[in-house]
Amino acid sequence: MFQDFIDQFGTSTVGGLAVGSIYALVALGYTMVYGVLRLINFAHSEIFMIGTFASLWVITTVGISSPLTGIALVGLLALMILVAMVASGGAAIILERVAYRPLRKKGASRLAALISAIGASLFLQELFALEVIPRVFDRPGRNQAAVPRIVDRDVLFSIGNADVRTDHVIIVIAALIMMVGLDQLVNRTRIGRGIRATAQDPEAAVLMGVSIDTIVRVTFALGGAMAGVAGVLYAMEFENIYYNVGFILGIKAFTAAVLGGIGNLRGALLGGIVLGLIENWGAIFLGSQWKDVIAFIVLVLILMFRPTGILGESLQQARA
Amino acid sequence: MADKTKNKTENKTGNWALNKSRISQATGRLGAGLDTLRTWWDGAQVWQRYVVYLLLVVGALILPAPAIGSFMSPESDWTTILIHPIGTYVLLAMGLNVVVGQAGLLDLGYVAFFAIGGYSLAYFGTEYGWNFWATLVMGTMMTGVSGVILGAPTLRLRGDYLAIVTLGFGEIVRITASNTDEIGGARGITNIPHPPPIFGTEFALDPAPYYYLIVSVIVVVIIFAKRLEKSRVGRAWAAIREDEDAAELMGVPTFKFKLLAFATGAMIGGLAGTVWAGKVIFIEPNNFPFILSATILAAVVLGGQGNIPGVILGAFLIAWIPERLRFLAEYRILIFGAVLVLMMAVRPEGLLPSGRRRAELAEGTGGMGAMGAEVAGPTATDAAIPEARS
Numbered sequence: 056m057f058q059d060f061i062d063q064f065g066t067s068t069v070g071g072l073a074v075g076s077i078y079a080l081v082a083l084g085y086t087m088v089y090g091v092l093r094l095i096n097f098a099h100s101e102i103f104m105i106g107t108f109a110s111l112w113v114i115t116t117v118g119i120s121s122p123l124t125g126i127a128l129v130g131l132l133a134l135m136i137l138v139a140m141v142a143s144g145g146a147a148i149i150l151e152r153v154a155y156r157p158l159r160k161k162g163a164s165r166l167a168a169l170i171s172a173i174g175a176s177l178f179l180q181e182l183f184a185l186e187v188i189p190r191v192f193d194r195p196g197r198n199q200a201a202v203p204r205i206v207d208r209d210v211l212f213s214i215g216n217a218d219v220r221t222d223h224v225i226i227v228i229a230a231l232i233m234m235v236g237l238d239q240l241v242n243r244t245r246i247g248r249g250i251r252a253t254a255q256d257p258e259a260a261v262l263m264g265v266s267i268d269t270i271v272r273v274t275f276a277l278g279g280a281m282a283g284v285a286g287v288l289y290a291m292e293f294e295n296i297y298y299n300v301g302f303i304l305g306i307k308a309f310t311a312a313v314l315g316g317i318g319n320l321r322g323a324l325l326g327g328i329v330l331g332l333i334e335n336w337g338a339i340f341l342g343s344q345w346k347d348v349i350a351f352i353v354l355v356l357i358l359m360f361r362p363t364g365i366l367g368e369s370l371q372q373a374r375a
Numbered sequence: 376m377a378d379k380t381k382n383k384t385e386n387k388t389g390n391w392a393l394n395k396s397r398i399s400q401a402t403g404r405l406g407a408g409l410d411t412l413r414t415w416w417d418g419a420q421v422w423q424r425y426v427v428y429l430l431l432v433v434g435a436l437i438l439p440a441p442a443i444g445s446f447m448s449p450e451s452d453w454t455t456i457l458i459h460p461i462g463t464y465v466l467l468a469m470g471l472n473v474v475v476g477q478a479g480l481l482d483l484g485y486v487a488f489f490a491i492g493g494y495s496l497a498y499f500g501t502e503y504g505w506n507f508w509a510t511l512v513m514g515t516m517m518t519g520v521s522g523v524i525l526g527a528p529t530l531r532l533r534g535d536y537l538a539i540v541t542l543g544f545g546e547i548v549r550i551t552a553s554n555t556d557e558i559g560g561a562r563g564i565t566n567i568p569h570p571p572p573i574f575g576t577e578f579a580l581d582p583a584p585y586y587y588l589i590v591s592v593i594v595v596v597i598i599f600a601k602r603l604e605k606s607r608v609g610r611a612w613a614a615i616r617e618d619e620d621a622a623e624l625m626g627v628p629t630f631k632f633k634l635l636a637f638a639t640g641a642m643i644g645g646l647a648g649t650v651w652a653g654k655v656i657f658i659e660p661n662n663f664p665f666i667l668s669a670t671i672l673a674a675v676v677l678g679g680q681g682n683i684p685g686v687i688l689g690a691f692l693i694a695w696i697p698e699r700l701r702f703l704a705e706y707r708i709l710i711f712g713a714v715l716v717l718m719m720a721v722r723p724e725g726l727l728p729s730g731r732r733r734a735e736l737a738e739g740t741g742g743m744g745a746m747g748a749e750v751a752g753p754t755a756t757d758a759a760i761p762e763a764r765s
Binding site for chain 2: 089095097153154157158161163164166167168169170171173174175176177178179180181182185302306309310313317344345347348350351352354355358359362363364
């Protein structure tokens, strides 16, 4: 068994990093919304799902049937990411407007907002299963949809016995670019300062002239855009998407956000990577059907010793 | 200028429901009607209350009548619907209400206890041929223990951390069940024994006996939960819900009481699981998805957390609406999701909130806390300043 572990360690580490990056991107959306609103945005998993289908739409519209390389691949990925960011970000803005703002205005409890989120999540899933997927993609809405392969699974280089494939490299690089960009936005721009101020103390932020409604909208849009990018990378890597593809991934991403310390951007990144690695390593020992169980047990163990996650809470202190 | 803004916001919040579409108007009126009912109930005499209890019991007994069924569920057998989902949802919602509504702990994996209850009947009934009644007691106790096992390491966590850990627990139970071959794996367990006959009433294909069984269980649980709420334990839970630190300082052993809330909620969930498994003959891991936990939570919040009649009403509606919408075929879940969003926007405190809850909400904290970017307190609820600017 240990021989297995040593043999597979490298490859599963690379795979874990790639999956972890996707978790981290989705976790950013959970963590930002939580930092500003103290709300678990349950419908965020559907925002991710919209991203996966947006990328499938781009692939079918452009008409890609065989894997690409070089400039063509980069161009296609950029286009997919752009479209998915717009689709997911837009959906997130609408979601906020319809499902959360009325409750916010009434000073509703967070539990009521959570129920509203669950309702919105069901609504979006069913909307895709019944209307969007059959109409846009002309296929049964509840079946799994295969995404054409756009990048070959070539081994780019090896470190020890770890094979690093092209798709893994793309995922990690794309995720890194997005996260650095988001981090710069939150830490260096005026709107980012607004987000941090609102997370720190909404009341004082209002008094200082921060428009909370705008900040909340921007937060949802940014989180949604990150989920859109994650959707592209997921569709590219797993090549199989369906109307509730967001469910398990959303739970994992939220777990990652909590693991790192919810409300903390750097924590989301770290939590995603840690979760991806532990899942893949644990799967070597116990088999991949126990992956999810391992993830949750690790979560419980970490929270027992670090009750606010690995890095602790708070968006305003995020400096990553 | 400041006054003007304030007036504007007050108008907006006060008449919010009236300014919206007709649907929300109707829901708003329904809410107002329920409020009147509540006020009457608070001032009612003891004999008046007993008349209502009697009427409710009679109502529950004649509920499966075909005349009612033809309106309530024209497309499928009404008595079966009354047992599952309605009856089981009511039981589960009452159990979850102890955890969420009374102690204020957010549990997103409640379905795990339902599963453990169901699986204990299935396993002990098929493997060891245990009697239904013995397993009922056994299963309820086992889920109580599992509640303690889950609670002991995790109840020191607060709020959303607890939520995600309980969600994880729900998934762990489901995945473990489908990966463990001793309890049937993904194929589940078949041929679960029915309850043995009582007073000559056979439990077989006719759903009616099961309905009366589940109604009796519900009545017992209502009395139990009501007594608990009025007791020292219930007051301790309310104190923890409103301010855990203050409760601790006042000498309430918060951890112990939170554990007790978890175990009590778990036991009611397990009870629901065993009763349900006794009816259905066959269970599998897919009977216990996360969405069921979410649905039960929705029932508790929609009905009015912390208030038993409200929670029962909420569970009834949540279970019944998708059944009634069967004529919409595939679209019923879509509509159901939209209804949830709408209901929360119109009446976030739930249809029949408890008086105490209502007071908490009026203060702007609502026990579980308002959303972050909301300036607490009734005077500035609208984040009025940015709005006035734009």
